[in-house]
Amino acid sequence: MILQGRAFCFGDHIDTDVIIPARYLTSFDPVKLAAFCMEGVDPTFAASVQPGDFVVAGENFGCGSSREHAPLALKGAGVGCVIAASFARIFHRNAINVGLPIVVCPEAFSMSEPGDLLSVDLHAGTIENRTRGGVYQAQRYPPFLLALIEAGGLIPYTRSKLESTPRSARGDGSVRPAGKTS
């Protein structure tokens, strides 16, 4: 799958409080959350982001709270992909679970400027900067996460598990994630 969008650039340690401030967390509707997305760090973001645009950030993107509202707000705002030098652990899980594509690539972060046209090939794990002409290799997903992503996220993955496992046998007959990663 190829994604394409303009880059909105941010720095290191973009925390979940600036992605979606807690005062808006009484809702988990992506469209409602989107209106306040990134408010803490760029109040113009929600109004200017176009469907498919990319968020490009530095280290530790999504640090802080466990709120799934953060990837939901980005998704609701139409963000097509988040490219970061690194992600905080819980945000990483949440993004995959709610189906927000995320890619780890420090090089793409350091070589991108606001407004650059970027494209991401999720299967090949490559990022192309069409404005500047660079192609960068993103960190590959471990096989287990690829399987989860390909299943369509955690909800279909768990649904299929519940359907295939009789309740009495649950816990010893369940599907186990594919083994060790590289």
Place this chain on the structure above:
Amino acid sequence: MRVYSPEGASVGRTISEKILQAHLVPGAGEEEGRELQPDEFVEVTVDLVLANDVTAPPAFDSFRKIGAKNVFDREKIVLVADHFTPSKDIPAAENCAKMRRFTREQGLTNFYDAGCGIEHVLLPEEGLVAPGDIVIGADSHTCTYGALGAFSTGMGSTDIASAMATGTTWMRVPETIRIEYSGDLQNWVGGKDLILFTLRTIGVDGATYKAIEFGGPLVSCLPMSDRFTMANMAIEAGAKAGLFAVDSKTQSFLASLAPARLQTGYTSDPDAGVERVVRIDASKIDLQVAVPHLPSQAVPAESLEPTSVDQVVIGSCTNGRLEDLRMAAKVLQGRRVSRDVRCLVFPGSRRIALEAAREGLSETFLEAGAVICPPTCGPCLGGHSGVLASGEKALATTNRNFRGRMGDPKSEVYLSGPAVAAATAIAGRIATPREVMG
């Protein structure tokens, strides 16, 4: 640093590895006794699944989308209405109503409504967590229970919904970073100062995807309240978990609150493979303040330029325990909160509020001019009961000072322990007990 045998297995095992091993859901045809390795993805059973009034409603939504009808065990789900409670507005009230409905529908035995307490203070008090448990919660500070030798970690609502349905979750086996504290603590210095100093040392992403193990000769002297404070903030270094080995202090804590769950827990083997060891001489740590806008930006309180504040917050899942309130009351006793400061006290639970009243701490706070609020997360995340206006500064015993965390994006939060917070409330600027007590 990690020690491997030629076969690829490390010589000894860490606490995290032992706990995950004990909860492993075996794969088809897998041999018995296989030893887990860091960086491996595993499926494990969980002992407790937690959500609050912010994260539970989306989890219920995912629970239904999964197609689940019943929770895996109605005694192992814990719901706590603590973030926006007593309900700050109609949407918050609706979210609490959803929690009550789900509780009734599923026959849950552990629902804690508004006023019971803040989840991470409440669960240990209620005896719901034991050493060696795996606890997952839709709240990043779920790592607090590492103080009891449990492997506990925060996740999002969908992960939690899945675990509510199946009683299992997937995890990557984390590498361990061991932090060893030596030396004696200076007067007034406590767990909050240790963890802020540690965050400065390793950084806000110094332990991302890793488990932190707190150890060294000083640890056995630390009361449980300090251990909870430190484990609570392991997430501020990005850690998946922050663990303490069980010792006599853990045992006596459990003996009084959860006698039925008294366990010896796990200890890391002396030759356990760890990613790195960080050694900290705690005798050199002074009272700390983390300046805006990262918890790792800790400096000695006395090194700061004069910094006036508009609000002081004492409480939260980080520092809302009885020992914290005692320390604050000791400073405030017989003194007055500055007329330029709103000083808000949030006991971590009803039980703590009651004990604070019995001990006379509440009287001390009220006489000093502070306000005693219900047990809630409230202003810690800018939710309610102490939200900041543009340009305002607060000093808080909470856990995060990110931009806009306590209110307007142009407000600022400084973090400290309860002694500095109480002194600051009196002085009207960031101060230490040494300054205000003479």
